[in-house]
Amino acid sequence: MPPSNQQHFGPQFQGPNHQMQQPFFQYSQCNGKKKALCIGINYFGQDAELRGCINDARNVQRFLIEKFGYRMEDIVILTDDAQNPRQIPTKDNMLNAMRWLVQNAQPNDSLFFHYSGHGGQTKDTDGDEQDGEDEVIYPVDFQQNGHIVDDEMHDIMVRSLPPGCRLTSIFDACHSGSALDLPYIYSTEGKLKEPNLAAEAGSGLMSAFSSYSRGDIGGALQSAMGLVKTATGGNKKKAEYAKATKTSPADVISWSGCKDSQTSADATEAGQATGAMSYAFMLALNQNPQQSYMQLLKSLREILRAKYSQKPQLSSSHPMDTNIMFIC
Template structure:
């Protein structure tokens, strides 16, 4: 079909082909009503092929919790978070013969200087608490940054167990990546840290935590090398932020509400910022910049895996809802983003069948998850547009 008259768009969810005369950023599939963010590539014969997956907008079906996956650590029992694979998005891992980044040269011209991102997805291969789909979440986040927010691919560092030894999410590699993320930051820089994996809590002996617990992230080798504590994250990527630099952290893990130890936590119920400064008086502030963190749940909650979004794969609830909201509702404020993600999660839990709820009650399982927003400083989230 000639590209002079239009382009061919294939839905990544149901594979139905459409012919579009006008170029558009988002196309709606006529069969499954999926939203397809468009990135095109013109071949020599001017036929356009879209290597995309779609965003499913139909009502969310049954949710499946993986709360059975628990680990005893220093006497505390915690279910590891589930950030697993999602196939609902517009971004499919590119084939070897085709570079999605090269397919869209306008990204280079539109990309602003001063962008940098660290994306960590930990699957814990060959371990009893393995996560099955973090790779898909990682690639979806990466392509969201590239094609929605115009991050050049070379400024995005990805750590997964599929890569070379220096790109495996070990504790040493994650800490090196975190230092790289903020190293030499300058006014105007936009930095992003994404983590998909397990999270735990540990007793706090420094009187730095209001609830008496430190929150931690679990690298792939955490059993031998240890976890990364919230105090460490604050030291590595919060305190170095100078004036004019903004960091966004997106954390899909259990017990992640205050994972960066930021000084303010927003309450949707009270519609105000709450004081989260350490009782000890320790300084957890930046060097003039701003750090903002979207977390999957409160510090005392567990993040949940769900098959509510596709029938073929589990996915991290928070990651799915976060990206879906951004793609379907452009020009969001921080308040709208946080509220929308929470509402989709609540709808997902509400859709669970009665028998599943009864089993949870009999087994004394708490299946609840409330996304959190924390910040190094108070700002007007009702009127501030979200941008990475």
């Protein structure tokens, strides 16, 4: 199980009043309030209509209730076959539902976000993406009102959370590897795929992180401006900038259906239309509910490898021990 005390990492730096500080985060014990948001969009009558996304949202809703003790009344579900206009996954409704999910969040709460629908990419404008592309998801009304960018989802659902609050997200969408803009991405060996903050961060980065952790967003951006200007100079700078501005003391985990460069399958499993990632996530935990993060990532890869080329990704808002138990 995850430790309950604060976890410090990276180099120390001088904070306000000349006191020495160090970045920290706190794992959630997931024994507080549980809330979930499940979004499934089939895009009826539109080009590239999908078949399994509404099924995914309802299946995940049922799975959370049966396996993890969530209550029906604490789960908001948005699907494009809903009768209630507020439950249609328009851009406004999706953003409002994301705000509802994190509202009044407390340490040891467990929040769950699931999205099944179209995903894509757009040009990165703030220098935090190594491939130069932000990841986006597409509301049902995206042709009229546009997509939702990963930076905006991070601002709403990650930046606002207190230390020790869990948000588990699942993105069953194309190009979704870093769809929540979490800067720590893990391999199936439990190792960071990029240089870690402790090794790479300089004083400017730590100043940015210090401002971020105090809620001083302007200060964080100002401290990181030098990195923005040099971010185009190499992936290392972009990775450093992402860690300086997107690391969080909250406990945020994202499971995505594929790498940023890949697509995710709209499939048929057990006779039902479904997203391959949503199906694999529920199957893996039904087969073995007690898995570490590393074991679960391997399980997802093995389930999908049999039929699909997509590689599920695990990312987090903080450096984590992937040998601890996955709970939500």
